[in-house]
Amino acid sequence: MEISRDAYRAIEDIVGPENVTDDPAFLDSYAFEWLAELVRPNRSHYMPRPWAVAMPISTREVQAVTKVCNKYKIKIKPISTGWYHWAAPMKDNEPTVQFDLRRMNRILDFDERNRFAVVEPYVICAQLQAEAMKRGLNCNIIGAGSSTSVVASACAYFGGGPSSFYTGNNSDNLLGQEWVTPAGKIVRTGSLSSGAGWFCSEGPGPSVRGITRGGLGSRGGLGTYTKCAIKLADWPGPTEMDVQGRPPGYRLPIAENFRAYTIGAPNWDAWANCYYAIYDNGLGYIFHRQFNLAGADLATAMWLTYIDPTKTLNDIETLAKDPKIIAINEKARISFQLILAASSVDGIELQDKILNQILAQTSCFKVERYCERDMAEFTNMYMQRLGHKHCNFMWVGGYMGSWMQAGTPDFVKKYVPTAIKGFKEDQESHKLVECGGDAMMGCGSTLGGGGYFGLEQFVSYDPADNDSIDACVKHMEDAIEDCMAAGVPLGKEALYLQIGWPDEKIWNGMAKAPQTFVFNFQRKFKEAVDPNSLGDRNYPWLPEGWGQTQAK
Amino acid sequence: MGIENFRADAMRCSRCAYCKWVPLDLMKSWRFSKGCPSVEYGKFDSYSAGGRLITALSLMDGRSTVTDKVRDSVFMCLMCGSCDVTCKMCRYDMEPLLAMHELRAKLVDDGHLPKQLEPMLESLRKDFNTMGEPHARRGDWAKNLGVKDLSETTAKAVFHAGCRYSFDGEQSGVAKTAVEILKKAGVDFGIMGAAESCCGGKAYSVGVDQQLKLAADHNLAAWKKAGVDTVITPCADCYYAFKRLYPKHAGSKIKVVHMVELLDQMVADGRLKMTKRVPMKVTYHDPCHLGRQGEDYVPWDGVEKKIFGQAVCYDPPRPRYNGAFGVYDAPRNVLKAVPGVELVEMERNKEAAWCCGAGGGAREAYPEFSKWTAGERIEEAESTGADALVTACPWCERNFTDAVRGRKGKLEVLDILQLVNMAL
């Protein structure tokens, strides 16, 4: 199916002919998405193809193209770095223009004194962090890593990361934002709407920002976020990272006012107690369970291989059988990473003392091998810049995150055994990477100050092997069943699978939710701001009349 | 190999966009954070390595055809390997650079070679050089230098000047300097002169593998006849061709040395004594084919195997070319040894170096893109406050020199040999 020539020409007139295309191969690079194979017919790697891709360079161009799409009733789907299958159009044969925002890539302002930066959608976390650190500041980098868009995580999706415990969730760090609604109106929120600058996202009165993102965000389904201001935190480290070593295992020397630890726990109760103690003591600059993503059975072998540039994955096979490595692995089985930072040497020494006391009180411990210089410096590098996040895909290229229901440590602790057992059983098919049942990764807290997070199983499958893809989908379905049996809300696997479901199936699920109020609100809101329904179903809503009494 | 062999790579691409950037750990600023000139210039995702993998898949799946736009997206790439380094930060199972090469080869086979590349290839076929110059003039630069002619005699080493130094009058002085240094150091070497043929690397880079094979067979035969066991070159492109492509495509076992490696050895063992002060602040540009693509060749002929159920590895273990062990230290050691020189690094250096813009056929086929790429690097060099941009490849030097000419700054472009010569 083809975009009408009139619509195409109108878009060309706005962005310039070199910034719009409907060449099929080009369109396929937007249709092809990670996770598509889990939800598309015949395990296709392609989501629905957009009918054209346009690259605007300014809010004015975004607005103008949006208006063209309104005229011709073409759906719009903005992306910045464009990752996840929901970044693509949602339905086959539905006209959609993909807005690729990569030309909107500037840091517009850096207010060092008031600690915020104003950015366009294609500024990625790593860029912002590099600039912020020059100024003694830092930004929150979300769990998906520093190659992600700041605007996307602040305005449109999730927003938590390893540094959120200290720097805050990007939703809370969001200050003023600029948004082009699906109808083509430009909305400015908070202090920006009053012409008072970017510094505040709340108000005036009730906050318009309350309708722009929520918890999950609209994931491109409610117009285009063209700018935002993001709050920055203190960075007591050097203004430039003195990165050492060779790829891939770069290392960051640990300054005297920092520490980088891997903490192990003897059991999940102790682990939860340790988390609570860390919250109570306000300890930690970065707090994350990262390395277990490789699978608790293989993690030590994998990471020790990874930091050696002469090694390949073949070496993991040998290393994983080494009794010394097995012993270390057992220590690290229930572990997490903790980076401490202080303004002074006195401060960091006190933090060390506090941490040691917490460990003693909770029967937890530092995992020695991980705290040796090479691994500690690697941990420091990994966690500060979060530039190795695609180790998620290291085993074979496919990774799907299941579970990840967020709650308190006690809440998470309850579903962990079920998640581990289920995953281990699913590995018996040999069609998933057999890394042990615990391949869970998650933030110490996605909220500033602590208290809330989820653990996500890293399920590794081969996207080039349909049997492996099938095994991953089976795991997702098993996880859903396990959740329902355990009375736990559904996890990320359901969110991913939903992308491939027909509307009715999604609505049926939503209608059975204990509270459907927000979905009805969102329907009404969408009707008001998106009268031509140009935004897709990533902004979820229930049709009128559906709800607890209407579920079919 | 064939692009079909990379179908799995394409399907395993996670569309993570790492291929567009320098390794994220190494980012020091917004301005100099990008790694891939192609996607920075072309903008659409198809101009990135990930995008090209998807193009390959799309073509293989019959979902699209090669249009002019698609052809340009495939060939408007410097084949610099930045994407390869950053992708392999996490992905042990991917070979984006190799896959892009095979995509080019496929397009060439199917008749989609950009017309702009034809003169270069015709010159290669007819006159064994990429410069459109008569073959007979190839050795003229070395007249009166008193160098052995290996078409008539033998030596332990052959000095291979390469097409650029052989024919570019502005640059051939570098080759002469190299020769003088080799003579002074007492190295037993000669040159092939008019019998020297292009390394074939450029042909390979645009997907015309056959031409590489022909060049390799010719050069190896000539060197064998001349009794050499080592080829020395001042050109990074040639270095890469001899070191990484000849063993793979022509079974070469010859030792390959870049002049900068020799200089480093000579400084270390005292054979090179630099006594004159050269009070300059310089920054060093790592040529792609000497730096991240200059790693040792490890022969491999194996198959994919899976461990732990689905984890991909290889039997036997497949060597990883990820830029970790490129030739980075040698030129820096040499520069630090030049009296009076202060070396300042650009933000993107070593395996993260931004390309000069000359490679992959881009200088010939997409000159605006090539020039833009060089301009970006010049800006980065200027930002260090350096007086000179020093490198170790004639193609980098040519592209930088041309780019500097259009600018207001006073940045000098030098080969490392020229700088060393100032200190002798």
Added chain:
Amino acid sequence: MDTKKRQLAAIVGEKNVLDDRRTLEEFSKDESFSEPLIPWFVVRPGKDSEVQALVKWANATATPLVPVSSGAPHFHGDTVPTATEAVIVDLSRMKAIKKVDRRNRIAVIEPGVTFSELAPALAKEGLRIPRPLMPRANKSVVASLLERQPTTIPRLNFSLPEPLRTCGVVWGSGELAFTGEAGSGPLSLEDQWKVGLAQVEPKGPAATDLMRLVTGAQGSMGIVVWASIKLELVPAVRSYFFVPHDDISGLIDLVYKLTKVRLGDETMLLNRAKLASLLEPQPAACAKLRDALPEWVALVGLAGTALFPEERLKVQEKEFRAIVQQFGLTLCGGFPGVSRADVARLVDGDAGERPRTVAQKGASQDIFFLTTLDKAPPFIDTVQSIAAGYGYPLSDIAIYVQPQHQGVSHHVEFNIPYDPNDAREVAKVKDIYLDASNALVDQGAYFSRPYGYWSELVYQRDATSTDLLRTVKHILDPTNIMNPGKLCF
């Protein structure tokens, strides 16, 4: 009228429906310059179901409802009806502290719980909440949080609504729905607790922050029937410091630094009038104290909590002193006649029945807004210049600057005391209020909490946002019964 009374009585019980003249007059006005308007009834529900029934009834009868949680006096006009035949929904009977969860540091309370009631209940568990500066004793905690009243510990303020987390809301449509993570679970707190949910995450549910639609809304979207609040540990040791200066500009770098490195708990800037009023409620004594105080002080409270509290305090004090010195400032631990207990009361206590500045002359008009700290001095100059133009004694104006959102935005507040029985002074202060408000808005002050006249100034500045808010209002309160006439509604 009788019918309505009967209907209301059927919902909340006869004794909780008040329509005596005295009660109605009390609720018809407040201490702002808002025009009074007498309501028809004051009802006092005792539980969620009664609130929901009230809202449904109001929809059916097109009756405006004005929710009020705190006891009198009120000051901002939000509790004064702006539509006739209004019913005041007085939530002060809903005083349950439903849960104090020490482990997750979350409390769930009803809207009638005041600061003076909550503090001891939390203290039993070694907990506290970040508080506004000397709230009045009968101030509702939930109301304070919904109003986004600034709290005094900026380092804990990860977002402006903190420590508010989730809410149970009877929306203007009459539906009961929860906000945040509570909005995704069962429609019953007890059922949520059974499955281990703790009402921690404020965002959501789905793609909407329902909590943010009810904060700052002046009761115009719905009625909050419970709220979950993030708690902090009670410090084991405390110390307080004043950093004096004769000009606020001299203290700005200090405050920027302290909030940047998150050193200290309470951090605020007070001019002498404000500080004196907080320390000394008696007007004559207050004036005397005021004259003895420095023009400005930064008040910084340091605290040691959890493990090694004394050592934490020691490290903080060392760093604090070094920072003060770095900016060429001096420290003082107190003032003559002012005891440590007085300061502790300022930091942790409440104001009694009436705010302290009101006590000075009998009434006080507040002007407050948000800004970045660097812009505070010119705003202060503006207000002082306007006040001086009207011949108002500048020494009487209390000024308070409270860093928020970990130092990114700052609440700037002026309290202008006046004698409510002096008609000329009343008129003068009203003129100052209006002129200053106009000037401040034009100068770039952000009235994020647009009470009364400010709503006219603010909502005309951006038609698109205003339209969106009206859209939201229309969805959440389709019959426009929730405090109509407020904000832009």
